[in-house]
Amino acid sequence: MLCVDTTQLLKGVLDLAVLAALRDEDGYGYDILRRLRAAGLQDVGDASVYGTLRRLFTGGFLNTYVVPSDEGPHRKYYALNAAGRAELDRNGKTWREFASTMNDLLGDRGIV
C-alpha cells in the first residue's frame, strides 16, 4: 500500500519551511517551531527544527544574535541573510513548480 506520510514529505521541504517562517520576522528556535505548527505543520518535531536551524546557520543562510531576556533565558534569534533570502526564492520557485505539477497531475485524474 502506498502511503503518503506528512513526515516524509516534510523531510524534503523542512529547509524551505524554516526559511519561509523567517521571511517576515526573525525568531528564536521555539518561536519558529510555533510558527510552523500554527501554519499547519503539526507533525514537525522539535529536534528537526532545531537541527535544521543549526544546519542552515552552518551553511551560511542564517545570521544569529542574542537577545537578553529579563524573565526567561537569553534567546538566540535567527535571521535570514542575503544568501538565505536567495535560497528561499530559489527553493520557493522550485516548490511552486513542483506543487503545481502535482496539482495538475492530481486534478487531471479528478482525484481532488
Place this chain on the structure above:
Amino acid sequence: MNDIAEDEIAGYVAQVREALGGVPESTREELLEDLPEHLAEVLAEGNGTLVERLGAPSAYAAELLAAAGLHLPSRRDHVSDLRERLLRRLRAADLRVGPVLGYPRASEFLVLLRPAWWVLRGYLFAMVVAHLLDGSDRVGLLPRVDGSLLFAVILLGGSVVGSIWLGRRGTPTGLWPRYTYYAATAVLILFALIGFGAADLDTRSPAYVDATYSGSSGYENVRDVFVYDSQGRLVEDAQLYDQSGNPIQLGSQYCGDTESGETWTSWHRGYPRCPEKNPFRSPAPSGDPLPSQSPSPAPSLSGPAPAPSASVSGPAPAPSPSPGR
C-alpha cells in the same frame, strides 16, 4: 528559571550529547551549542517534563542528526572512536612520563627493557610448566619438579633461551597467532601475580607462628606457667622472654576454680596468672607456712598485699617473703 529546570535541561542535554557520541566533537558541540536555551524555551512553554514533551534523549538526538544532515554513528564508529581516544591519552601520558625517566618518551625506555621482559617471561613459563608437572600446590622460587634441582636448571635455561629467541622474532604477524601470543602473555602475567603472592605469603608466614599456635610445639595445652627458684619457692609475676627478647605468650589471662566452676580474669601481669592454682602448693607444710618476719622487700609482692608485716600468715595471696634476698 529555577534550579530544578536547569538540572533537567542539563541532564537532557548530557544524554543527547552521549547519544551523539560518534559524531566528531566539533560538529557535536556546534549542534548542541544552543540546545540548553532552546530546551529552556520548551520547558517554559508548557506543562510536562522534557522527556514527556520531546521524547527520549536518544530519539531526539537521532532526529537532530537527521535534520542536521548527518548520520547516526554505527557501532563500529563508536568502538574505533573509543580506541582512538584511548590511544591519544596513552600518547599524551607517554610524552609526559618520558622526561621523568630521562627519555623523550616513556616508550623508548620501555623498549630498552624488552630483553629483560624476555628473560622474565622465560622464567615465568618455566614456573608454569613446573607447576603443572609437579604435584605440589605450593609455589617456590625455582621450577623444580619433584624437588629436582637439575631439572629446574635445565627447564629454566631452556625456557629463557626460547623466550629470548621468540622475542627476537618479534610479534607474530597473523591474526590468530597474534591473539594467541597476547592471550598466553596475559596468562603468564596472571600466573605470576598469583604465584608470587602465594610464595610471598609462604615465606612470611613462619614469622606469625609462635609456640602457642604451632601444632608440634607441645605447649598447646599450657594454661599457666609456674616458676620456682632454686629453693623451690614460687616466683611471682615472672616475665618470660625468648632469645630475641620477645615476650613469650603462653596460656590465657583467665583463672578458673575447678570446684565452683567460676572463672575470672587475672590481674597478674606476669606468670603465674593464677598463683592460687600452684600445683606444688604446701612446700612448707609445718604449721606456720611462712615464718616470715623479714621485711619482705616489696618488689616481689604486687597488688593487694601492702607490706605484710611480721605475723601475718596465710591470707596474703602472694606468700613469698623471699627472705634470702
